[in-house]
Every structure is written in C-alpha cells, then in structure tokens.
Amino acid sequence: MSRLDDCFKTLKKAGKKALIPFVTAGDPDADFTLSCMHAMVKAGADIIELGVPFSDPMADGPVIQKASERALKGGMTLRGVIALVKRFRQQDAQTPVVLMGYLNPIEFMGYEAFAASAAEAGVDGVLTVDIPPDESAELVVAYEKQGIAPIFLLAPTSHPHRIKKVVALAKGYIYYVSLKGVTGTGSFDLDDVANKIEEIKQFTSLPLAVGFGVKNADLAANIAKIGDAVVVGSALIDCITANADDHEQAKAAISSLLNDMRKGMDAVS
Amino acid sequence: MPINKQGKQSKVTNYQLPDEKGHFGPYGGLFVAETLMESIEELNQAYTQYIKDPDFLAELDADLHDYVGRPSPIYHAVRLSRDIGGAQIYLKREDLNHTGAHKINNTIGQALLAKRMGKTRIIAETGAGQHGVATATVAARLGLECVVYMGAEDIQRQSPNVYRMRLLGATVVPVTSGSQTLKDALNEALRDWVTNIDTTYYIIGTVAGPHPYPAMVRDFQTIIGRESRQQMLQKTGRLPDALVACVGGGSNAIGLFYPFIEDEAVSLYGVEAAGQGVETGKHSAPLCAGKPGVLHGNRTYLMADDDGEIIETHSISAGLDYPGVGPEHAWLKDIGRAEYVNIKDDEALAAFHQLTRVEGIIPALESSHAVAYATKLASQMDPEQTILVNLSGRGDKDIFTIAKLEGIEL
Numbered sequence: 001m002s003r004l005d006d007c008f009k010t011l012k013k014a015g016k017k018a019l020i021p022f023v024t025a026g027d028p029d030a031d032f033t034l035s036c037m038h039a040m041v042k043a044g045a046d047i048i049e050l051g052v053p054f055s056d057p058m059a060d061g062p063v064i065q066k067a068s069e070r071a072l073k074g075g076m077t078l079r080g081v082i083a084l085v086k087r088f089r090q091q092d093a094q095t096p097v098v099l100m101g102y103l104n105p106i107e108f109m110g111y112e113a114f115a116a117s118a119a120e121a122g123v124d125g126v127l128t129v130d131i132p133p134d135e136s137a138e139l140v141v142a143y144e145k146q147g148i149a150p151i152f153l154l155a156p157t158s159h160p161h162r163i164k165k166v167v168a169l170a171k172g173y174i175y176y177v178s179l180k181g182v183t184g185t186g187s188f189d190l191d192d193v194a195n196k197i198e199e200i201k202q203f204t205s206l207p208l209a210v211g212f213g214v215k216n217a218d219l220a221a222n223i224a225k226i227g228d229a230v231v232v233g234s235a236l237i238d239c240i241t242a243n244a245d246d247h248e249q250a251k252a253a254i255s256s257l258l259n260d261m262r263k264g265m266d267a268v269s
Numbered sequence: 270m271p272i273n274k275q276g277k278q279s280k281v282t283n284y285q286l287p288d289e290k291g292h293f294g295p296y297g298g299l300f301v302a303e304t305l306m307e308s309i310e311e312l313n314q315a316y317t318q319y320i321k322d323p324d325f326l327a328e329l330d331a332d333l334h335d336y337v338g339r340p341s342p343i344y345h346a347v348r349l350s351r352d353i354g355g356a357q358i359y360l361k362r363e364d365l366n367h368t369g370a371h372k373i374n375n376t377i378g379q380a381l382l383a384k385r386m387g388k389t390r391i392i393a394e395t396g397a398g399q400h401g402v403a404t405a406t407v408a409a410r411l412g413l414e415c416v417v418y419m420g421a422e423d424i425q426r427q428s429p430n431v432y433r434m435r436l437l438g439a440t441v442v443p444v445t446s447g448s449q450t451l452k453d454a455l456n457e458a459l460r461d462w463v464t465n466i467d468t469t470y471y472i473i474g475t476v477a478g479p480h481p482y483p484a485m486v487r488d489f490q491t492i493i494g495r496e497s498r499q500q501m502l503q504k505t506g507r508l509p510d511a512l513v514a515c516v517g518g519g520s521n522a523i524g525l526f527y528p529f530i531e532d533e534a535v536s537l538y539g540v541e542a543a544g545q546g547v548e549t550g551k552h553s554a555p556l557c558a559g560k561p562g563v564l565h566g567n568r569t570y571l572m573a574d575d576d577g578e579i580i581e582t583h584s585i586s587a588g589l590d591y592p593g594v595g596p597e598h599a600w601l602k603d604i605g606r607a608e609y610v611n612i613k614d615d616e617a618l619a620a621f622h623q624l625t626r627v628e629g630i631i632p633a634l635e636s637s638h639a640v641a642y643a644t645k646l647a648s649q650m651d652p653e654q655t656i657l658v659n660l661s662g663r664g665d666k667d668i669f670t671i672a673k674l675e676g677i678e679l
Contacts, residue, residue, distance in 0.1 A: 055578040056452060056564060058459045059302045065446050077576040103300060103563045108577030130300045130563065134290065157307035157466060166303065177304055181464040 003096040003124045004149055004172040007046055008207045008228065017224040017269045018173075019044055019262055020209055021254070022100065022233030024051035024067035026076025027240060030084050032247050036254060037088050041095050043255040044262030049127070049231065052081050052101030059129045061184040063234040066241070078105040078114070082121045089122035098125040098151060098172070111142040119146035125172040127151040133165040140169050153177055156196055160203070167204040173229060174204065177212045184234025188213055194226040217257075221264035230265060232257075279605040280533045286597065291480020291567075294603060296596035299479045300563045304463045312470075313481045315386050320488060325381065332377050333492060336410070337367045339374075341493075343500040343657070348627045349644070356510065356650035358643055360630070360660040361497050363521065370633065370662030371493060371521045372403035376472055378489035380407040383470035390414040390469045394458040396423055396451030396517075397587035397635070398430025399662060400474030405439035415439040418457040420450040423587055430666055448581050451591050455565055475518025476595030479566030483595050490524025497657060498528050505655055511536040511646060514659035515638040516556065516609065517589035519598045521661035526607060536608070539598060540642040542584035543611035553582035555594050556602050556609040569596040585614040585670070586634035588662075612638040620644060621664060621671065633662035634670070 011018055021040045025033050037048055053071035057064060078101070085097050099118065106114050106128060118126065126148055131139065133152060140150045149172030154163060157180065166174065176197060179188040197208055210223045211231025220230045236254050243250035286293045301309060319325040333339040342365065346358045363371040376393075383391060391408045394417070395401030401417040408415035417434055421443040424431050434441050447453040455473075462471045476483045476490075501509050512529060514522035516539040529535045544552035552558065555570040562571040564579060572592040573579050584590045601607040612620075617634060620641035625631045632640055636659070643658045650656070664671075672679050 055447060055573075055580075056456050058456045058565070059304065059463070061460070062446070069447070072578060077578075079576070104571070104573060104579070105577035107562045107568075108560075108573065108575065129302050130566070132299065132301065132303055132306055134306075135298050135300055153303040155302075155304040155307070158303060159307060162303065162306055180304070180466055182460045186464070 002147060002149065003094065004047070007096050008173065011046060015269055017227070017265050018046040018207070018209065018229035019258065019265060020047045020049055020229050020231045021045045021236055021258055022049040022051060022231060023236055024053055024064060024071050025081040025084055026053060026071035026074050027067040027237070028070050029074045030076065030080060034084060034087055036251055038091065039251045039255050040258055041092060043258035045095070045258060047096045047098060047229070049098045049100050049233070050081060050085070052078055052099050052105060054102040054105060057102065059182055061182040061234060063184045063237050063241070067237045078109055082117050082123065085123050086121040096124040097122065098127060099123055100127040101129065103128050103131045111139050115142040115146040115148055119148055123148060125149035125151045127153070127175060129153070133169045136169055151175055154200060156180055156192065163200055163203050167206065170204070170206055173207040173209050174200065175231065176200065176208050176210045176227065178210050179213050181212070183212050186213055190222055190226070193223070197226050217260035217264035220261040221268045224265035225268050230261065232261065278536050278608060281530055281604065281606050284530045286600065287480065287484050291484065293597045293600035295561070296569050296599040297480060297483055297567050299566065300568065301479045301566050302463070308462070308466050309479055315382060316481050316485050319382055319385060325385065329378055329381055332381070333374065337373050337377060338365065339492065340496045340500070341365050343497065343504060345504070346628050349624065350647065352627060353644050353647045355647035355652065356654040356656050357652065358647055359501065359509065359655060359657045361493060361525065361657060363493060363659060363661045364630070364632065364636070364663035368403045368406050369665065370399045370403065371490060371524065372400045372474060373406065374492055374524070375474065375486050375489040375520060376400070376403040376407045379470070379472045379485070380411055380413065383413065384411055386470065388468060388470035390416070390465065391472055392416045392418070392458050392461050392469055393472045393474060394418045394451065394454035395474065396420070396454070396590055397666065398423070398427040398434065399588060399666070401439070401441070402430050402433050402437070404472050405434040405437035408439065409437045416461065417441050418444050418454040418461070420448070420454050421445045422449040423451065426587055426670065427666065429669065452579065475520040476523050476597060477518045477565055477567060477569070477593055483567060483597055486520050487523045487527055487597065490520050491527045493521065493524040493659065494526060494528035497525060501657060508532055508535050509657040510534070510650065510654040511538060511656045513538045513540060513639045513643040513646065513656060515540045515589060515635050515661060516594060516598060517542070517553070517591050517635065518593070519595035521659050523595060523597055525659045530606060537601070537606065538642060538646065539607055539609045540638045541609060541611040542586060542589035542638055543613040544583035546613055547611055551583040552611070553584040553589050553591060554611045555592060556598060557611045561599065564593050567596045569593050569599045585617060586638065588633070588635040589638065610642055612641045616641045618671070630660070631664040632660055633664045634667045636661045
C-alpha cells in the first residue's frame with residue numbers, strides 16, 4: 001500500500017483529519033526547506049506538499065508568486081526539488097510528499113524520466129496545476145508505472161461531468177479548491193464548500209483535501225469538519241516572508257501555526 | 270531565382286485543424302487549471318454555436334465594414350519593388366483599420382460573443398498596447414467594463430497607448446510580477462478571470478492560449494486572408510507567389526495564411542523577431558530557436574531554459590516580445606507548410622525607414638520585420654513574381670521608441 005493511502009487509512013482509524021502544509025521548495029534555499037519539512041512533521045503535518053517553483057505561476061496569488069521568484073533566484077529547479085525529497089527521505093521514510101507545480105518543467109525533463117526519478121527519490125504524488133484530466137493520459141501512465149499518485153484539482157465551478165473525468169484518473173486524494181480565485185486570496189463560504197464536498201463524495205471514495213484560503217486554526221477546524229484534509233500554503237509562506245532575516249524564527253512561526261491548526265482540527269474530528 | 274520550383278514547402282490537402290480537443294498535431298490543446306475548465310467549456314460551446322449563426326455573422330460583418338473600415342485595401346508598393354529590383358511587393362493595409370492594426374478584427378468578434386454570452390466585464394492582456402486599445406475601443410462601444418493588464422515595463426515603453434486606453438474608459442493595471450512584460454500580463458489576466466469567472470470574458474489578443482482561443486482568434490482574423498485572396502486575383506489575375514507576415518503570437522500571420530494553406534503554389538513565410546541576433550540569445554524567436562513545451566494553456570514552441578523555466582525575450586518591438594507562439598504555427602513549421610525566418614532589430618529599423626521614405630507609409634515596428642524579410646526575399650525573385658506582405662499595423666505608436674534610439678528628443 002502506498003504511503004498516501006496508508007496515511008489516510010491510519011488517520012481514519014484514529015478519527016482524525018490530515019493536515020497538509022505547503023511550502024515552495026528552495027524558498028529561500030534548499031537547506032531551509034529541508035529543515036522546515038522536518039519541523040512541520042513535528043508540528044503535526046501528515047503530508048507535505050512541496051511547491052516546484054515556476055517562472056509563470058498562473059494559478060497562484062502574490063504570496064506564492066513571490067516565493068516562486070525567490071526560489072528560482074536561489075537556483076531551485078525541478079531536479080533540485082527531487083534531490084531535496086531524497087535528502088528528506090534519509091530521515092523520514094514515512095511522511096508522504098506531494099509535489100505541486102506546473103507542467104512545463106516536467107515536459108522539458110520528459111514524463112518518463114521525471115516519474116522514474118521522482119519515485120526513486122521518494123515522491124508519493126504529483127499535482128500539476130495546468131494539466132486537466134483531458135490532457136493527462138500519457139502523464140498518468142508514466143506515474144502509474146512508478147507508483148506515483150496523480151493528484152487533481154476540483155473547483156466550485158466543476159459540474160458532474162468534470163468531477164467524473166477527475167475521479168476516473170485521480171489517486172491518493174483530490175484537492176478541492178475552496179474558492180473562485182488564486183491561492184491565498186479571498187474567502188469562502190463554508191456551507192458552499194460543504195455542499196460541494198458532499199456532491200463530489202457521491203462520485204468517489206478518495207479523500208478530499210480542501211485548500212486555497214485556509215488562513216488560521218479556526219478555518220482549519222471548520223474545514224476539518226467537512227473535508228478529509230486541510231491544505232495550508234500562503235499563510236505559512238507569510239511566516240517566511242515576515243521573518244526573512246531569521247530562518248529559525250520563520251520555522252518557529254510555521255510550527256506554531258501548524259500546532260494551532262492541528263489542535264483545532266483534532267478538537268472537532 | 271524563382272522560388273518554389275522544387276516544391277520547397279510541403280503540399281497540404283484537406284486541412285481541417287484543430288481537432289475537437291483543440292490539437293494541431295501534438296500542439297495546442299487545453300492546459301489550464303480545473304478552476305478554469307468550466308468557463309472554457311462554456312466559451313467553446315458559445316463560440317461553436319455563434320460562428321455558424323447567421324445573425325451573429327451578419328452583425329460581425331456590418332461592424333467590420335462600418336466600424337473597422339473593411340475591406341482594407343491592397344497596395345502595390347511600386348517604388349519599393351523597383352528599388353529592390355526583384356518581385357513585386359504588395360501590402361495588405363491592416364494599418365488602415367480603425368485603431369491602426371489588425372487586432373480589432375478579433376476584439377470585435379470576441380466582444381460580440383461576450384455580449385451574447387451575457388458577460389458584463391471584459392479583461393485583456395497587452396504588450397505594445399495595440400490589443401489593449403482595440404479591446405478598450407470595442408468595450409467602450411458596447412458599454413462593457415474593461416480592465417487591461419499590462420507589464421509595468423511595457424507601460425513605461427508605450428505610454429501613448431496607456432493614455433489611449435484610459436481615454437476609452439478602460440482601467441489599465443500595471444503587472445509587476447516576473448519580467449513585467451506581456452507574458453506576465455497574460456498570467457495576471459488568467460488570475461483575474463479565475464477570480465471573476467461569472468461576470469467576466471477574457472479577450473486573448475493572439476492565436477495562443479487554451480482551446481478554443483487559437484482557433485477562434487484565427488477565425489476572426491482570417492478576414493485578412495479571405496479579402497487578400499480576392500483582391501490579389503482581381504489585381505494581378507493570380508495568387509501571390511509568397512505571403513510574408515510577422516509572428517509574435519502569430520495572429521496576423523495565421524489570419525493571412527489560413528485561406529492559402531491548401532494552395533501549394535503560395536509560399537508562406539512567418540517572420541520572428543531576432544532581436545540582437547538569434548545567436549546572442551537575446552531574441553524572441555521560439556520557432557527558429559526554441560523547443561516545444563507548455564505555457565499559457567497550449568503546447569507550442571517556447572523560449573525556456575533547460576529546466577523548463579520561461580526565459581526573457583528581447584525585441585525592439587513590444588508586440589513581438591513573447592516567449593511562445595500560436596500552436597498552429599508550430600504545426601505548420603513541423604509539417605513544412607510554412608517557413609519561419611527571423612529579422613534582427615536593426616534590419617527591422619532599416620525597413621521601417623525605407624518604407625516610410627519610399628512609399629510614405631509608416632509601418633509598425635512589428636510589421637517592419639515582415640517588410641524587411643519581404644525585401645530580402647523579393648531580391649531573390651523575378652520581377653513578374655509577387656509577394657504579399659501583411660502590413661499588420663501603423664507605426665505612429667513607435668515614433669517615440671525610434672526617436673529615442675536615434676537620440677532625438679520629441
């Protein structure tokens with residue numbers, strides 16, 4: 001059984017929901033990201049989403065755009081992200097790691113070569129923002145060969161025919177985008193999210209993670225009542241930006257936010 | 270030297286692309302986040318319906334005639350042709366359209382579509398500002414709210430067009446992310462669209478983006494090629510031997526080429542911007558020097574580094590300063606139907622001056638690339654042969670750039 005499936009199964013048994021922090025790999029450098037990953041696991045993270053920086057992050061708000069720019073400036077690449085996961089795995093064989101990014105770096109590396117090298121490093125799933133299921137056949141085959149879960153997005157605007165297309169290919173979990181917009185912006189209506197999640201659940205038994213706009217422990221707790229996992233990204237990157245001169249302080253701020261979210265989520269589930 | 274005697278460009282029959290998923294061979298397609306899929310499917314449905322709807326087409330035709338001023342004439346550049354001493358050069362005068370470029374053919378079409386879809390807000394990206402002006406113009410005429418995203422750097426370079434858009438009632442939003450140019454403006458427009466998806470229609474200005482944009486923008490621009498075909502037959506009694514058009518995203522080129530794709534005797538030349546020279550790396554010529562990848566919703570030739578990160582482009586002409594190119598051009602290149610060549614900044618500048626002085630026509634810097642290549646090509650051809658150049662825009666917007674380059678203060 002894959003690390004991702006295992007993780008959700010264990011959580012379910014314990015009656016808990018997954019906390020999934022997102023940070024951009026290499027923001028501001030690889031060593032910080034690595035120690036941050038271990039700290040996040042300690043602070044209660046169940047799965048880690050690592051952003052692969054891209055020059056044109058079309059679905060991201062200003063916070064993650066800036067993180068991407070800093071990471072690229074620091075020399076991070078898709079191959080660099082894979083190497084980072086390999087280093088993480090030397091100390092943590094258990095926590096699932098999911099890469100989240102855009103298609104072009106994967107196109108340039110080649111689907112097969114990317115899948116093989118990511119799997120070898122210990123990557124469990126890949127979410128590529130700008131490839132919907134309609135274009136994914138070849139990529140999914142490459143992932144399946146290597147046991148990597150293709151993770152897809154669903155949105156408030158996704159009608160049943162879109163949901164069916166996504167669930168037919170998705171593995172690991174499905175990432176539900178809670179609002180109409182880009183990462184880290186706006187706010188959402190919890191009832192709308194609950195209704196949509198209920199609708200999606202009619203089509204799949206895969207866990208549903210909810211993200212985009214989860215800023216604090218209260219929101220995380222509320223999301224935990226209706227989804228299977230909570231994704232938090234921009235709020236963590238804000239911690240990095242606010243403590244640009246002090247990596248330890250940035251890590252402490254991230255840990256503290258995740259701790260609060262963990263407590264809030266565990267109190268309601 | 271007469272061209273095309275050995276059938277240098279390949280023969281194409283029964284050309285019917287893209288397929289229903291928007292693919293031109295391996296290129297094109299629909300590479301966007303799920304958050305945009307529903308809107309794009311809605312757009313595709315509306316477009317497929319209205320492009321065959323007699324009422325819609327009649328409204329479009331009337332606007333193109335009365336508002337844009339179509340058909341645009343074809344002009345035989347006699348003095349230029351004589352100076353070069355080769356093939357006869359004809360110019361398709363898209364520079365005479367309302368707002369001064371071919372861009373309005375597309376914005377009229379898409380704005381009418383937006384209106385029929387019940388959208389109340391129009392957004393657009395712009396580089397040189399021509400597409401932004403063409404969008405702000407039709408939005409003003411139809412009473413729609415208009416927001417134009419423009420790279421902060423381009424806003425500096427093209428201040429007259431920024432003012433024009435504001436006069437027309439549009440909000441011009443400076444984009445400060447990334448390289449602060451056209452590609453970043455496109456990213457920002459996509460972010461706006463996904464945020465305001467219920468009310469907003471996104472008018473993309475070129476034959477790029479996710480399906481159906483490359484096909485739709487082409488279809489609105491083929492008026493250029495359809496008119497040209499008739500006009501050249503009337504004027505010269507036959508089809509031209511070669512068509513030449515500049516290629517940034519490639520909308521004016523595909524608009525001219527498309528109705529001629531199955532005409533084996535007509536050679537097609539797309540002219541990319543070589544900037545300081547393709548060998549220097551400082552250029553905007555993805556078809557000549559890039560490789561296939563995925564950006565802004567489609568698979569096409571791109572300028573990117575080995576890790577797949579998009580790199581900065583360089584051209585004297587803001588309208589050609591884009592790291593990608595329409596997917597149909599990628600396909601026409603691969604199958605050998607069209608040839609893609611490049612022209613450097615200084616060659617385009619020389620052509621700008623030559624056409625201005627010899628014919629009294631001030632071309633846009635974008636179109637100057639096409640003129641420059643046409644003069645090269647003409648010199649290798651016989652005087653009884655003909656070349657049709659798409660003069661896609663007029664150069665009024667560029668006089669500040671050119672004056673500055675030449676050390677003249679206006």
